[in-house]
Amino acid sequence: MKKYLAYAFGTFGHDAFYNTLSIYFMMFITSQLFTSGADEKMVGIVTSIIVIIRVGEIIFDPMIGGVVDNTNTRWGKFRPWILIGSIVSSIGLIFLFSDYGGLTFSHPTVYLILLAITFLLIDVFYSFSDIAIWSMLPAISIESKVRTRFGTASRLGSTLGAQIVIVIITPAIMLFSHWFSKVPFGQQTHAGWIGYVVIVALLCTGGALVTCLNIKEQTNLIRKNTKHTGLKDVFRAIKNNTQLLWIAASYFLFAFSYVVTNSLLMYYFRYRLGNAGAYTWVGVITCILGVVSVSIYPLLEKIIRRKAVYVGGIAFMLIGYVIFIFAGQSLGLVLLAVSFYFFPYPLIFLATLMTITDSVEYGQLKNGTRNESVTLSVRPLIDKLAGAASNGIVGIVAVAAGMTGNAKPSDISAHGVF
């Protein structure tokens, strides 16, 4: 039990960190750093830098997996990367949420260069610890059953970590602003943001430390069957693992579809229902159902096996879609559809994760050598790819359907939405 908690604590801090970086950094930039209209150009440049680094980093994930696979220390191959990755990216995060000692305004060009370097370092080191922490799964045990328990624990931790950030960020910043800057409670200051970011950095590093102190990789005959992974070997390990490729193909379509639907929903609430505020309910529903569905995964897997979990989960989502199509402007029906749609998501994620974890041995049998991190790096890679691809598509679709700016629900036809 202690080990599951330790693993969950690691992914908790890890995802709290990720959400802070991916959602709230831009909010900080626009609400604290560049507040006047004249700074619009800087906001644009910062946004471009971030997008370029994030998209560019994706292709390096398998190579990062290769580096982790080649690591051999007395603490194993994962723990050094989990710890180093978390510490470096946490320190980077604190710098990122600052004005670099005033350089932001005195020397904007220097600031932008420093920001790009910091963001690149954070992104790369975060990926190291991300890949290392998730690819420990095939190393903790060779048995599917034990892996499932650890996988479930880590997903529970990461879900809670990602959600907690959304819940606590505003009150935390207000509280720290009140303490540090002596402003009336309710206002946000730069010092308040820094206080919040330090907490997230501590959660991430602390969680990594707890995981590293409590979780050990197993030593056994199968795990010893490795050799040095060169650049070509990285791609061979993925290409020859046909099961991994099929899972990846299926999961990419799934993840892409999921992210697209997610963003379309936001538009739907705003422009079709004319009730952007009600979108908060989607967050509440996802959060509660998410925790329930992660928790029942091991039981479900035992009863119906993971293939049925994956395919059945998608069937559930399709029911959600059908309800949605008939829901029109009824908030109740839309929320019912949303519940059907979001409930299976973590189950499908876990079914995928566990199958990818088990595909390590499949690849080992085919390739004659074992690649844990390279194999497991495929999952975050697909999630990132799907996110990037959907960003592009959704923008195009929203414009095509007329859901931009101040358009009203009545302007958008049902035909345009579907």
Added chain:
Amino acid sequence: MFYIPLILLIIAALIFFFKVTLTEEKHDEIVKELNKRLEKDESTDPDSAVSDDNNFVAPTTVKTGL
């Protein structure tokens, strides 16, 4: 436009259903097979560690039906 993600979901389910054969049971078999091979490998060649890969059967020659 909600139909596009809907169709993608169906394709995803079909691929997983027909193409992903790596079930929990299949994984158990693979682990047994790996253990058997690696043990054999170790006993026939005690000087070299398994990881040295000298005696390891080339993947192309292995057809196990897995």
